[in-house]
Each structure stands twice: as C-alpha cells, then as structure tokens.
Amino acid sequence: MSHLTPPRQLPDADADADGSPDPDVPATDEPEKDSAPGAREPGAHVADEPDAQAPSPARGGWFGWRRRFPRTARGVWIGTTVLAAVLVFAVLLVPNRLDQITVQSFLRLPVEGLFLAAVLLALPSRARRITAAVLGVFLGMSAILKCLDMGFRQTLARPFDLVFDWVLLGDAADFLKDSLGRTGEMLAVIGVIALAVAVLVLSALAMVRLGNVLARHRRMAARTTLVLGVVWVIxxxxxxxxxxxxxxxxxxxxYLSNRVQYVRDGLGDAEVFKKQLTVDAYAKTPSDHLLAGLRGKDVMLTFVESYGRVAIDDPKMGPEVKATLEAGDARLKAAGFSARSGWLRSPVTGAGSWLAHSTFLSGLWVKNQQxxxxxxxxxxxxxxxxxxxxxxxxxxxxxxxxxxAWPEGKYFGLDHIYDSEHLGYHGPYFSWSPVPDQFSLEAFQRLEHGRKNRDPIMAEIILASSHNPWSPIPRVIDWDDLGxxxxxxxIEKEGTDPTQVWKKPERVRTEYRRAIEYSIQSLTEWVERYGTDDTVLVFLGDHQPVPTVTGGSTSRDVPITIVARDPKVLDRIEGWNWTPGLKPADDAPTWGMDRFRDRFLTAYGPKAR
Incomplete structure (x- = not known):
C-alpha cells in the first residue's frame, strides 16, 4: 500500500512583508507539486509543515474557491483593486462644484495620492491597516462634504458651512416633505443616510485594499511612487x-486648507458681529421723532420671494417680466400712484430668505445662521x-x-402675526407655498387693512408663491371669487408637475418667470383695488433664485420699489436718485441691503428735506 504524505505548505505568496497572510491577494496559479515522503523545501522550518490533521485549503471557503477557480479569483482581485484605486483617486480629484467636473478633472496627478502611498509603505502591517482604515474614513467624509458643497453651490451659490449650516439640513427635510409628502421625505432621508454610510465603509475598505497591495509589492511600489513624485515635481x-x-x-x-480657514473665520465671526450689534445711530432717538414723515400712513414692507435681478436682466425672461412691471406701473398711475425703484445687494442667494429679511430690517449684515x-x-x-x-x-x-411656532416674530416688533393657519385659507398648497399671494393679500385686507376706525398699520408681508420650486403656480383670478x-x-390640478419641470433648466426658468409675474400682478392689483392716499408700499426681492435660473451669475442684486399716492412721500427720497416706475434702471444706485434701514429712518425723520 502506497504511502501518501499531506500536501506541503509553501510560504504563502499572499503574506505581507512581515509574514502575516493577506486574504486580499489571490493565491498563485501554479499547480501544487507532490514531494517525496519526509521531503522538505530547502531552508524551510519545521513549523512551516502543516499538521497532518489540518484541513486542506482546497476543501472549502474562500481559499478553496480561489484554488478551484484561480483565473476568476485573480480577475475579481484585480477588478476590486482597480475599483479601490479609482474610488480613492476620484475623491482626491473631484471638484466640489458641479460646473467644474470635466474629464480633464480626473486626468491629473494628485500629490496627496503619492503622499498616502509613501505613508502606507513606511508602516508595518498592523499600523498600516489601521492607518489605511482611518484615512479611508477621512476620505469618505471629505467626499460627503464635497457633495454637500455641490448641493449648496447649486442652491445658495456657496459651499457648505461646517459651523452654521447643519440646521439647514432640517429645513431641507421640511422642504422635501412639503414637495414630496411625508413618505417621500422619509425615503429620501433614509436613502441619504444609507448612501453616506456606504461611502464611509467603501472608502475605508478601498484604502485597506490599496495598502495591502502596496505592501505585497513593496519594492515596485516604492520605485513607482518615487518616479511619479519626480514627474509631479517636474x-x-x-x-x-x-x-x-x-x-x-x-x-x-x-481644498482642506480652505475648509479649515472657512471654519476658523466662522468661529471668529461671532465676536465681530456682537460688536456690530451695539452700534445703532437711532437707539436713543425719541419715539416722537422716529418716522415722523410717515405718521398717519399705512406702510407695507413686502418681500417677494426670489425676486432677483435676473428676472429683469435675463434676455429670455426680462422682456416678459418688464412687460408685467410696465402693466403694473400703468395700472398704478391710473389709480393715482407713483413709484421709485433701485437695487439692493442681498447677503444670500438661492435661499435663506430669513437672513435677507433680518438684514433689511436690522441694518446689519446677517449672512449666516449664527x-x-x-x-x-x-x-x-x-x-x-x-x-x-x-x-x-x-x-x-x-x-x-x-x-x-415662530418666536422671532416678537423680536421683530410685530403686535400680531398671521401665519398659514390664521389667514382663513382652505385651498391646496402650491408645492412649497401654503397660500397663494393673491389670497394672502386679500386676507390682509379682510383681517386688518379693511377694518373701520382702526389705527394706521405697519405690515410686514411675505409673498411666498415665487418660492422654489415654482411649480405648480397659481394664477390671478377675480378678487371677488377668492372666497x-x-x-x-x-387651478392647482391644472398646474405643472415639479418633477417634470426640473428635468430641464429652461422649463425651470419659465416657471420661475411666471411665478414672479404672478406675485407682481397680485401686488399691483391689490394696491389698485384697495390703496388709499395713506398707502405706502415698499416691496423688494429677498434674494436671487438658484443658479439653475441665474445661470451661474454671481450677482446678488434684488429690485426694490417704493409706491405712494402722496407725492410728499416720494419727495423725501428724491436724493436717492432712484428710477421712476416699478423697474429700476440698469445704472440705478445699488446699496447693501443692510444700509436701507438707516437711510429709510433718516429720510422719514423729522429733519428730512
């Protein structure tokens, strides 16, 4: 009876430089060779010989699968290694702006990749794996941050602020709920969380895989890194x-350096702003001197959501919006009103209306949530x-x-607040907007302005129908039919579907333009219908719309207009050199939005000329 010895275990070709086996590297395709009984590889140690009872690697598991299908295993190994390298280099090279992502963006040699290779080559096995995993998680976090930057640039034309912008993610979830419903919001949030976790895990695994490959081919990897380093320098x-x-x-x-500086600037901004809070030229002005030039008038400070300069200047939207402004101007003139218009520069663009509103009202540059x-x-x-x-x-x-709940309303000095639940509206939402502008204005007339034997009113009015996503949009109907x-x-059922509109930028611009026209028509018709000799209307945009509409413009200008029937009201701002009518001229004065408060208080103070 012949005697067969257990198969001899060669030194593992998949071991690290320190001798530990690497499960990520496939076994050699060489067939095993039988050896004579008791034979031993020259230089081999007794400890290298397997126990006679040890299971053969070919019996099962991953190693057995690799031996049964060596070519498939090697193909999988090579493929996953390539994918790991692609993932790491993509994170290093991808810009944080969608408009800068091109094929050329990825045909570059990042010095950070060479640095990572050098670090991993210099470390022993255990330290290498731990370091690779930590670096992978860090790369995954930076990939997520770049994605947030892309989203914020598309919406707010600025990168994500690591200090102040976390609260806006909650607002984004609310926006999804309003646009897609509660179920849509939950599915979107779960999907985002799952994707973020997947990015972190995959980037960590990718770095560990690449670290193992570098260690297995240490000499070649070191030489290649050195050569590429020289090439990079040249x-x-x-x-x-x-x-x-x-x-x-x-x-x-x-990119990382800029983000660190961004955070440092944000943290230091708090002290700067606290000092600005204490400077107020009108803090000690006697109450009987304040706004003396407007006593007895009903003053409406009205914000038109997303009404930006692009609505007037854009060659495709501008002509139709201008026609709406001209029609409104003619309507107001026929009713005895006159208007003056200029430009303000908003602290935000794309979104963040509350920051613009508080800048306009406080006289301070409120550029972030802090x-x-x-x-x-x-x-x-x-x-x-x-x-x-x-x-x-x-x-x-x-x-x-x-x-x-909106506790800030008391801070802004409002005796009474009518939110979406207290305007008497029982119709449908128009996407984000809970109440059509025309109904909001009619509710103001019914609840406050139209009351008899009342005191003069100062109203802060927010017209929300022109809020993103501008689909569907209401239309102006007979005021007597509002009910x-x-x-x-x-009307809501006849409107457009936002999921279809947002597939094409041109359709988005069209719907944005229609929303602005609706808001302006509603406002001018209200003044024509209900305005009196004591009516003073100040209306303005709060910020430019998202880059999809502005086409990447960096302008933050918004129109502002003052309308009154009493000529004395407009005489007080004659020195502002604003343009007659509802449309400001291209070269009309442009102020920072934070400058309006004090200029308005000065113009309508007791000593104004």
Missing amino acids: CFTVGVQSGGVTVATKGYAQ RYRTLTTSDRATLTSYFQKTGAWRTVGIVPGVRK DGSVFDG
Whole structure:
C-alpha cells in the first residue's frame, strides 16, 4: 500500500512583508507539486509543515474557491483593486462644484495620492491597516462634504458651512416633505443616510485594499511612487496642462486648507458681529421723532420671494417680466400712484430668505445662521420694531410661509402675526407655498387693512408663491371669487408637475418667470383695488433664485420699489436718485441691503428735506 504524505505548505505568496497572510491577494496559479515522503523545501522550518490533521485549503471557503477557480479569483482581485484605486483617486480629484467636473478633472496627478502611498509603505502591517482604515474614513467624509458643497453651490451659490449650516439640513427635510409628502421625505432621508454610510465603509475598505497591495509589492511600489513624485515635481514646476487643467495638482490639500480657514473665520465671526450689534445711530432717538414723515400712513414692507435681478436682466425672461412691471406701473398711475425703484445687494442667494429679511430690517449684515440667532436674541431694534416703538402704528405680520411656532416674530416688533393657519385659507398648497399671494393679500385686507376706525398699520408681508420650486403656480383670478381659497383646487390640478419641470433648466426658468409675474400682478392689483392716499408700499426681492435660473451669475442684486399716492412721500427720497416706475434702471444706485434701514429712518425723520 502506497504511502501518501499531506500536501506541503509553501510560504504563502499572499503574506505581507512581515509574514502575516493577506486574504486580499489571490493565491498563485501554479499547480501544487507532490514531494517525496519526509521531503522538505530547502531552508524551510519545521513549523512551516502543516499538521497532518489540518484541513486542506482546497476543501472549502474562500481559499478553496480561489484554488478551484484561480483565473476568476485573480480577475475579481484585480477588478476590486482597480475599483479601490479609482474610488480613492476620484475623491482626491473631484471638484466640489458641479460646473467644474470635466474629464480633464480626473486626468491629473494628485500629490496627496503619492503622499498616502509613501505613508502606507513606511508602516508595518498592523499600523498600516489601521492607518489605511482611518484615512479611508477621512476620505469618505471629505467626499460627503464635497457633495454637500455641490448641493449648496447649486442652491445658495456657496459651499457648505461646517459651523452654521447643519440646521439647514432640517429645513431641507421640511422642504422635501412639503414637495414630496411625508413618505417621500422619509425615503429620501433614509436613502441619504444609507448612501453616506456606504461611502464611509467603501472608502475605508478601498484604502485597506490599496495598502495591502502596496505592501505585497513593496519594492515596485516604492520605485513607482518615487518616479511619479519626480514627474509631479517636474510637471508642477513647468506648469504642464492638459485641456486647460494643470496636470500636477495639490487641489485636495488646498481644498482642506480652505475648509479649515472657512471654519476658523466662522468661529471668529461671532465676536465681530456682537460688536456690530451695539452700534445703532437711532437707539436713543425719541419715539416722537422716529418716522415722523410717515405718521398717519399705512406702510407695507413686502418681500417677494426670489425676486432677483435676473428676472429683469435675463434676455429670455426680462422682456416678459418688464412687460408685467410696465402693466403694473400703468395700472398704478391710473389709480393715482407713483413709484421709485433701485437695487439692493442681498447677503444670500438661492435661499435663506430669513437672513435677507433680518438684514433689511436690522441694518446689519446677517449672512449666516449664527448671526441670525445672535440678532434675534438681542435687543437690537429693527425697522419694524421702530414702528412699534413710536406707538403710532399697529404692527402686523402676514407670513404664510410660517407653519410652526415662530418666536422671532416678537423680536421683530410685530403686535400680531398671521401665519398659514390664521389667514382663513382652505385651498391646496402650491408645492412649497401654503397660500397663494393673491389670497394672502386679500386676507390682509379682510383681517386688518379693511377694518373701520382702526389705527394706521405697519405690515410686514411675505409673498411666498415665487418660492422654489415654482411649480405648480397659481394664477390671478377675480378678487371677488377668492372666497375661502377652495377655488384654487382646480387651478392647482391644472398646474405643472415639479418633477417634470426640473428635468430641464429652461422649463425651470419659465416657471420661475411666471411665478414672479404672478406675485407682481397680485401686488399691483391689490394696491389698485384697495390703496388709499395713506398707502405706502415698499416691496423688494429677498434674494436671487438658484443658479439653475441665474445661470451661474454671481450677482446678488434684488429690485426694490417704493409706491405712494402722496407725492410728499416720494419727495423725501428724491436724493436717492432712484428710477421712476416699478423697474429700476440698469445704472440705478445699488446699496447693501443692510444700509436701507438707516437711510429709510433718516429720510422719514423729522429733519428730512
């Protein structure tokens, strides 16, 4: 009977440099060779010989599968290694702006990749794996941050703020709920969380895989890293480019540096803003001197959501919006009203209406959520609270976009607030907007302006129908037919579907333009219908719309207009050099939105000329 010895175990070709086996590297395709009984590989140790009872690697499991299907295993190993490298290099090279992502963006040599290779090559096995996993998680986090930057740039034309913007993610979830419903919101949130976790896990696994490959081929990897390092230095020094993009890049390191500086600036901004809060030229002005030039007038401070300069200047939208403004101007003139218009520069673009509103009313540049919170918990007086301080006006807020507790309303000096639940509206939502502008204005007339034997009113009014996503949009109907708003059921059903509209930028721009026209028509018709000799209307945009509409414009200008029938009201701002009519001229003065409060208080103070 022949004697067969257990198969001899060769030194594992998949072991790390320190001798530990690497399960990520496939076994060699060489067939095993039988050896004579008791034979031993020259130089082999007794410990290398397997126990006679040990199971053969070919009996099952991953190693057995690799031995039974060596070519398939090697193909899988090579494929996953390539995918790991692609993932890591994609994170290092991808820009944080959608408009900068091109093929050339990925045809570059990142110095950070060479640095990571050098670090992993220098570490022993255990430290290498731990370091690779940590670096992978960090790369995954930076990938998520870049995606947030892309989203914020598409919406707010700025990157995500690691200090102040977390609260906006909650607002984004609310927006999804309003647009897609509760189920749609939950599915979207779950999907985003799952995707974020997947990115972190995959990036960590990718770095560990690449670290193992570098260790298995240490000499070749070290030489390749050195050669590529020399190539990077030469390309960087000479400034070699491909398709207008620099080949040798240190963009990822610069990106991280910029983010760190962004955070440092944000943290230091709090003290700067607290000092600005204490400076108020009108803080000690006697109440009987404040706004003396408007005593007895009904003043409406009205914000038109997303009404930006692009609505007037864009060559495709501009002509139709201008026609709406001209029609409104003619309507107001026929009713005895005149208007003056200029430009303001908003602190935000795309979204963040509350930051623009508080900038306009407080006279301070409220550019982030921290400033907003600091402002609304301070005793800084706003334009609306100065109206309240005089005791000569009843101050009210028409805020249809508010659907939950809004304690800031008291800070802004509003005696009474009408939110979406208290305007008497029983019609459908128009996407984000709970109440059509025409109904909001009619509700203001019914609840406050149309009351008899009342005090003068100062009203802050937010017109929300022009809020993103601008689909579906209501249309102006006969004012006598508004009723409780149920008439809008059919109009909402006739409107466009936002999921279809947002597939094409041109359709988005068209719907945006129609929304602005609707808001302006509603407002001018209200003044024509209900305005009196004592009516003073100030209306303005709060910010430019999203980049999909602006086409990447960096302008933050918004139109502002003052309308009055009493010529003395407009005489007081003659020195502002604003344009007659509802449309400001291209070269009309442009102020920062934070400058309006003090200029308005000065113009309508007791000593104004």
